[in-house]
Amino acid sequence: MKKRAFFLLxxxxxxxxxxxxxxxxxxxxxxxxxxSVAVASKGMTSEVAKPLIGSKKKFVRSGDARVKVNNVVKSxxxxxxxxxxxxxxITQSDLESVVDRxxxxxxxxxxxxxxxQYHTQSTLTLRIPERELHSVLQHIAQEIVYxxxxxxxxxxxxxxxxxxxxxQQRHQKSAERxxxxxxxxxxxxxxxxxxxxxxxxxxAQANGKFIEKLALSDKVNYASLTLALYQEPAVLNERKAxxxxxxxxxxxxxxxxxxxxxxxxxxLEQVISFLILFWPLGVLGTIGYIGYRRWGRx
Numbered sequence: 001m002k003k004r005a006f007f008l009l010x011x012x013x014x015x016x017x018x019x020x021x022x023x024x025x026x027x028x029x030x031x032x033x034x035x036s037v038a039v040a041s042k043g044m045t046s047e048v049a050k051p052l053i054g055s056k057k058k059f060v061r062s063g064d065a066r067v068k069v070n071n072v073v074k075s076x077x078x079x080x081x082x083x084x085x086x087x088x089x090i091t092q093s094d095l096e097s098v099v100d101r102x103x104x105x106x107x108x109x110x111x112x113x114x115x116x117q118y119h120t121q122s123t124l125t126l127r128i129p130e131r132e133l134h135s136v137l138q139h140i141a142q143e144i145v146y147x148x149x150x151x152x153x154x155x156x157x158x159x160x161x162x163x164x165x166x167x168q169q170r171h172q173k174s175a176e177r178x179x180x181x182x183x184x185x186x187x188x189x190x191x192x193x194x195x196x197x198x199x200x201x202x203x204a205q206a207n208g209k210f211i212e213k214l215a216l217s218d219k220v221n222y223a224s225l226t227l228a229l230y231q232e233p234a235v236l237n238e239r240k241a242x243x244x245x246x247x248x249x250x251x252x253x254x255x256x257x258x259x260x261x262x263x264x265x266x267x268l269e270q271v272i273s274f275l276i277l278f279w280p281l282g283v284l285g286t287i288g289y290i291g292y293r294r295w296g297r298x
Contacts, residue, residue, distance in 0.1 A: 058157050068148065114237070121229065121231075123228050126227060167205075
């Protein structure tokens with residue numbers, strides 16, 4: 001009885017120990033995965049990219065990065081989808097395969113074995129809503145195998161926006177005062193023409209400042225990110241046909257001689273045609289020779 005109780009107790013302790021070890025292993029694995037994601041996220045994200053909640057500061061955020069991924073094509077499509085889902089847009093997307101090395105080995109009379117080493121790369125220019133930039137960078141981090149570099153910057157344009165607003169208001173008010181002056185000078189043509197031109201210039205300046213403000217606000221609202229993706233070089237092996245003329249289709253010796261004879265006759269015709277250009281010299285030479293024969297001996 002005691003032996004049986006001891007056996008059950010030992011078995012229970014063994015099962016409990018194995019269960020605890022499994023839980024610890026699962027927990028450690030989960031922690032390692034979480035740490036990997038965190039490290040990758042820290043590689044791409046930054047406090048620079050985070051919007052300042054409740055702050056009146058306005059920043060133009062921009063950056064560029066070069067990263068290695070497992071599959072450039074798939075990562076490119078996933079990143080484009082993430083940006084579109086976040087309300088952003090892609091202004092440029094270039095995807096290409098570059099040949100690094102190529103060798104040909106003839107394996108039969110009419111075919112060669114071509115071995116090509118190449119790498120696939122992609123360049124993306126992204127415009128991301130400022131409020132979604134941090135989240136998009138975290139999604140991009142999940143594609144990364146190796147981070148070459150990541151550069152993020154935030155330029156404070158708060159005073160620049162304020163200055164553009166004030167200049168726009170100043171030019172607008174000046175244009176309105178000139179318009180009032182024009183209305184008061186009805187009947188006097190010359191002052192009206194001068195004031196109208198000045199009012200038009202002031203309005204154009206106000207419109208220009210308004211456009212500059214819109215362009216700068218667009219840069220504030222949408223961060224710009226240039227992203228270069230690449231992957232490990234791949235090798236492609238393929239068999240290709242040799243475009244050589246079979247021996248049975250080669251022209252006979254007689255045909256080749258006849259063709260060469262015709263080419264020779266054509267060359268002779270061209271030489272004779274060229275010499276005909278100098279017939280005046282021949283005539284002058286003939287006249288000189290006859291004159292020498294007739295009068296030179298006397």
